[in-house]
Amino acid sequence: MKRPTMYLLLLLVVAAMAVLGGCASLGVEVWERDVLAKSEMQLDNAAVDRALDDHIYFSKEGSSGGRGFGGGGCGCN
Amino acid sequence: MSSSPQGGYAVRNAGAHWAITYAAMASPCEILVHCDNASEADEMASLVYVETMRIERKFSRYRDDNIVHAINHSDGAAVPVDEETSRLLRYAGQCYELSDGRFDITSGILRHAWTFDGGVVTPDDALIEALRARLGWQRIEFDGAAVRLPRGMEIDLGGVGKEYAADRVAALLAKTAAAAVLVNFGGDIRATGSGDGRRGWKIGIEEPGRENVAVGQIEIAEGGVATSGDSRRFCVVDGVRLGHILDPRTGRPVAGAPRSATVIADTCTAAGFLATMAMLHGPDAEAFLDAQEVVYHCMR
């Protein structure tokens, strides 16, 4: 792995830990979830659209994965 | 414009909104919605009617085919409960603790010792003590998945059921329609706005004996209203008029309580609990509600 890549990775991991470490103070009370309950705030609300996107970009680009699985399943390499 | 009652409910256009009416839980039920046309209103009516009936059938003390009947006739055995019943029981337990034992869904059996038809009553102390030995939430075993009542104990969800139904029905409509909704189950009210800052609902408060004369008015876009106390149900003991709210810790009606307490809170269920709690504080009802920082109206 190249050096800048490693530093970027380290930064992201530290950021993640900071998020998780501070998570006792983050978040909302049970009765403050009105907005979060809206369908447009569900992270998986456009599953079919994202699946189509993943298929397109998997066929035309060299990367895959991130949101979900980066497996094959089709002959588009 | 109105449509004929079908399946027990009626839908009519009341100008700025539509009104869905039916009878359930021993109360007149009225739901006001803002929506675009009669068929939308009819669809909502069908939804809320089915949900109200579902809750009534499931939790009514008077039926012999539901979970409450099974629990009350379990003869000391553990009864597994579904998720919704589990949540209600958990809530009842939390209320019991929060109220220091005043709010207790096992205290329904005290009705055997009291009649509240306005007449003079001489309380049967022996009966009251016998009944008090058979109540107390602390005697129940509940682990979230199953509940076990010792023999002779009963639960009664009547004190929560109507308010819970009002909140559930309002949430159901809020999820399926973008309309503003007002649910009124015989005075237990839940309002939900459409979230775009539209005007709220205006609710008039009547004084018993002077119906159709509003003594007060509140306007809410989002929230619940509940009233505890019913001035038509009372008894007279030693010349003192007592309301029908019983304190499980003494087995007797609360002395010095207001005739009624109306509370506004985030949800109808929360408002109902606080209103009942206020009554159970007797002469301290107003002081208790002041400490809770809610809008209320007590009638003495």
Add this chain to the structure above:
Amino acid sequence: MQLGAHRPIRTAVTAFTATLLGSGTVAASGSGKIDSSLLIYSESGRVKVAEGVLDLSRNLSERRSVGLRLTLDALTGASPNGATPSNHIQTFTGPSGGSSYVVNPGKTPLDDTFSDQRVALDGSLRESLNRITFLTVGGHLSWEHDYSSFGVNSGITREFDRRNTTLGVSAAYTHDIVRPIGGAPDPLTSMPPPSTTGEGEDDGGEAGPGEGKDVFDVVAGVNQILGRNTIARLDYSLSRSSGYLNDPYKILSVVQDQNSAAPGEPSDYVYERRPDTRNKQALFGELRRYIAGSTLDLSYRYFWDDWGITSHTADFFLRLPVRGDHALEPHFRWYRQSEADFYNAYLVGGQAAPNYASADTRLAAFDAVTYGLKYSLPVDAGSRLSVSAEYYKQLGERGPPDAFGVLRQYNLFPGLDVFMVRIGFSHEL
């Protein structure tokens, strides 16, 4: 009943009732949903695809739900075969050996013998183990004329801290069988010359014996509610493939060297060769925020693998409400990737053949952008219709800095210009 101070219990009451009422969401969230979409994808002058997805999910009980997804697609059109343009006519042998196709001078060689249909089926079962832990198991099957795949996956998620934090991990195993038409060619060997009699040695158009490929994926992630209007997530994924990873239809031009009579002109074509293992990793972060009625979603993925490819993907989605529960959603995506270690736009004759080589532009260095706009509206109670249009463009370097001769004249990165239209329909059961 004491006189004097009363304990404030309102906060506790609000919390208890919120839990009882499911805090805004109805506990029985409907009995299911149908989600469907039709995609028409068109590369200018090249591949055209029609793809349809039908997604069904159904709540069997308060604890269990199932999902089924059917995908059908039909693909036709021409795709670059990896060879470089030439000043002369080029003739290439088709996959079956019997057919051949001709490319005019100056044109990027495209293989237009592609035409395929694919059917894929995905199933999943989701179970709530207790109120905060969920288990999912699923399976996948797909078939094409020359490719089939089956896989299984499983995942578990658990919520913490008043359901504000969700941790999840999932794993998948997939086995693919590639049956290239005409059989898998020997990598880095020459493409056979087009048969003069028009008959091939092999079964002429039939898929040959199969080559296998195994893929193992793991994803670990965290979702975190940051505030009343904000949710974020971070995912790490790892994917290991092994087996037949070549594209059996792609070749490289072997060009004459600088000192020859026709520098840069092809003298031979060889099949590509990729390593037989690949390890991919990605780190993905997403932030979604509700701002005064609109919803903004920003995400970024950093990807790297052991083929030397690293990439950055940044996505921007905005949902703007329009009167009457309609919505307008602009979308922008930016992508940049570096080239694979063994990416070669061409090979030079006389030089030692590398271990691995591919001229597949999907492994080259390029940038890509997508611009999209989607409009959706409710139809009937519980149904929603959407239409979207998108434009996708890939831009790469004309050629490597050491291109010489004829190769300097041409743009060796064919590029890509794609228009896409989607129609979607969803219905809550």
